[in-house]
Amino acid sequence: MDVFEAIKGRRSIRxxxxxxxxxxxxxxxxxxxxxAPSWKNTQCSRFVVVRDKDTKLKLADTLGGVRGGANPSADxxxxxxxLIVICAKMGRSGYDDDRKIATDKGDYWYMxxxxxxxxxxxxxxxxxxxxxxxAGLFDAPKAAEILGVPADVRVVMLLPLGYPDxxxxxxxxxxxxxxxxxxxxx
Amino acid sequence: MDVFEAIKGRRSIRxxxxxxxxxxxxxxxxxxxxxAPSWKNTQCSRFVVVRDKDTKLKLADTLGGVRGGANPSADxxxxxxxLIVICAKMGRSGYDDDRKIATDKGDYWYMxxxxxxxxxxxxxxxxxxxxxxxAGLFDAPKAAEILGVPADVRVVMLLPLGYPDxxxxxxxxxxxxxxxxxxxxx
Numbered sequence: 040m041d042v043f044e045a046i047k048g049r050r051s052i053r054x055x056x057x058x059x060x061x062x063x064x065x066x067x068x069x070x071x072x073x074x075a076p077s078w079k080n081t082q083c084s085r086f087v088v089v090r091d092k093d094t095k096l097k098l099a100d101t102l103g104g105v106r107g108g109a110n111p112s113a114d115x116x117x118x119x120x121x122l123i124v125i126c127a128k129m130g131r132s133g134y135d136d137d138r139k140i141a142t143d144k145g146d147y148w149y150m151x152x153x154x155x156x157x158x159x160x161x162x163x164x165x166x167x168x169x170x171x172x173x174a175g176l177f178d179a180p181k182a183a184e185i186l187g188v189p190a191d192v193r194v195v196m197l198l199p200l201g202y203p204d205x206x207x208x209x210x211x212x213x214x215x216x217x218x219x220x221x222x223x224x225x
Numbered sequence: 226m227d228v229f230e231a232i233k234g235r236r237s238i239r240x241x242x243x244x245x246x247x248x249x250x251x252x253x254x255x256x257x258x259x260x261a262p263s264w265k266n267t268q269c270s271r272f273v274v275v276r277d278k279d280t281k282l283k284l285a286d287t288l289g290g291v292r293g294g295a296n297p298s299a300d301x302x303x304x305x306x307x308l309i310v311i312c313a314k315m316g317r318s319g320y321d322d323d324r325k326i327a328t329d330k331g332d333y334w335y336m337x338x339x340x341x342x343x344x345x346x347x348x349x350x351x352x353x354x355x356x357x358x359x360a361g362l363f364d365a366p367k368a369a370e371i372l373g374v375p376a377d378v379r380v381v382m383l384l385p386l387g388y389p390d391x392x393x394x395x396x397x398x399x400x401x402x403x404x405x406x407x408x409x410x411x
Contacts, residue, residue, distance in 0.1 A: 042352045045228040046260050046345050069401045074232050080396045086405040094408055143365045147333035154340020159232050166228045179329045188410040210266045215255045219272040224374040
């Protein structure tokens, strides 16, 4: 699939077919993720591939409500054949060589690096016929407990993955002129 | 260009030809960036396209040293025909509807969203024959001052962009088995 077609055609999908996702497609999306650049090639991104039904149900319970109601991604987390949990190893991304924090982003540069990897992963998924939805509004420390994630690793994102069982229009996007300017910020 | 070819073929490049980059290619990469998903479609990412030589020189001076020496990306910032400065509007990404911070990432979710957009941008650049290098180790508040960035916007990344004038091998990457596991973190 053409890269621009993947970038523009990817949608956030919350309904999936029950068909299982073969190992080779999971490997293709993880491979894409690991090719993302990272802070000084420190490669902090980690991935838990959840296929176990009971674990998915427990993780779905960590999703927070939205507008006082249920999080619309909770059913996706429960029902997708696969759930990719994106994590980050701390103390690597965003530090200079003497381990001092070197930017004004504190120790949060891992969020940028996992974002780079997540975008590769979602584009690759779309290219192999899979759909996903990035879910960020959940109790990450609780999810860490469920998955046995150690203290030096943060859980960043729950990403349900499966063959799409709905079609969605692209939500409106700001135009290029609204988000960019020449030489000075405007 | 095929999406997997773009993902695997993109390299961080610091030497560029002096050839100017046409407006239509800049628009193609900004268009790719705006198609990235974002927290509840809040679209916090912003881009300053710097072509002014003096501004590039000033921004190059904000790059911190690495291993006690000069930052290897400083020359790229100075000499690339175009510099894309990736910024983020604060108070949007990572918040729920009543404006309370809803994740354990504080107000840093914008780093994830700008990461998603930056990856689209770098892949699109590679697909149209341009190279880039993500530079994060710089004095972001100073860069904000140079570009007239308002207080509610953070500068995240300096991204030199131009036609590549060097070839680079891919740095070593961890294998899929090193960065992933099934059902539990390992």
